[in-house]
Amino acid sequence: MRIVVTGASGKVGGEVARLLHGAPGITLRLVGRSLERLPALEGVEQAQAGFGDADACAAAFDGADVLLLVSAGEADDRLDQHRTAIDAAARAGVGHVVYTSFLGASDDAGFTLARDHGATEEMLRDSGMAWTFLRDSFYADVLLDFxxxxRVIRGPGGTGRCAFVARRDVAEVAARILRDPAPCAGRALDLTGPVAVSLAEAALLMTRATGEEYEYVDETMAEARASRAPYGAPDWQVEAWISTYTAIRDGELDLVSRHVEEVLGRAPRSLEEAVADPL
Structure with missing residues (x-):
């Protein structure tokens, strides 16, 4: 079996590559925009391709039985990138695509970037290839970056709750499915942590896990825009950042799923575990 992993220079893709490295019966190819940033794993193929380059993607994906399509980073042309990569995968004869999507992906999702994921899922449904969607909740590890x-999380999240998922669990689920994708063909798996918590509760758990004091400040919408203004980001990106919190506030991420346990045979990591040992 030939498995191709995109986004292999990133945290999730890189961890998937390490988990699959050396597995019997697998030929592994890692794809990234920069070969220098890919994990240096003995005996693993490497290919350079960005999602905007159709020919490079087709060459990188050629011969893949299964492809891990890690979603492109935040960009105003992200859907175009995904469309190019998916068309290239179909042209290259890829058998099965495992796509890192988002919880509640749809064209009317409150988290604006989840709308891109919903549109990408539709592309894959229409592609003729087998597919599996990994609908990740917000990563627990990313709370450290927030x-x-x-050590202050700021945003208009109110008292809404989210079952933050550990990046390591997402990578382990992806690696397990890539090795045996058929049972999950045509399925959308919701990948969450074991319990939904508010952002104030998350800050308390982060304090307990790290021994450093974290807090949550519930901003108004005006305060949220003002606190992000110094970054000079375009309006669509600022709205996306803020919608991270408003989606939590509005209850869209208040979902606990058993899909991580179903695939891995164990409970998902807690938020405390994720931030104590982040990926």
Whole structure:
């Protein structure tokens, strides 16, 4: 079996590559925009391709029985990138695509970037290839980035709850499915942590896990826009960042799924475990 992993220079894709490295009966090919950033794993093929380059993608995906399509980073042309990569995968004869999507992906999702995921899922449904969607909740590990150096999470999340998932669990689920994709063909798996918590509760759990004081500040919408203005990001991106919190506030991420346990045979990592040992 030939498995191709995109986004292999990133955290999830890189961990998937390490988990699959050396597995019997597998030929592994890692794909990234920069070969220098790919994990240096002995005996593993490497290919350079960005999702915007159809020919490079087709060459990188050629011969793949199963492809891990890690979603492109935030960009105003992300859907175009996904469309190019999916068309290239179909042209290259890929048998099965495992796509890292988002919980509640749809064209009317409150988290605006989840709308891109919903559209990408539709592309894959229409592609003629077998598919599996990994609908990840927000990563627990990313809460550390949200908090920053001052260890304060700021946003209009109110008292809404989210079952934050550990990146390591997402990578383990992906690696397991890539090795045997058929049982999950045509399925959308919701990947969550074991319990839904508010952002204030998350800050308390992060404090307990790390021994450093974290807190949550519930911003108004005006405060959220003002606190993000210094980054100079385009309006669509600022709205996406803020919608991270409003989607939680509005209950769209208040879902606990058993799909991680179903695939891995164990409970998902807790938020405390994820932030104590982040990927």
């Amino acid at each position: 908090a920053g150096d001052d």
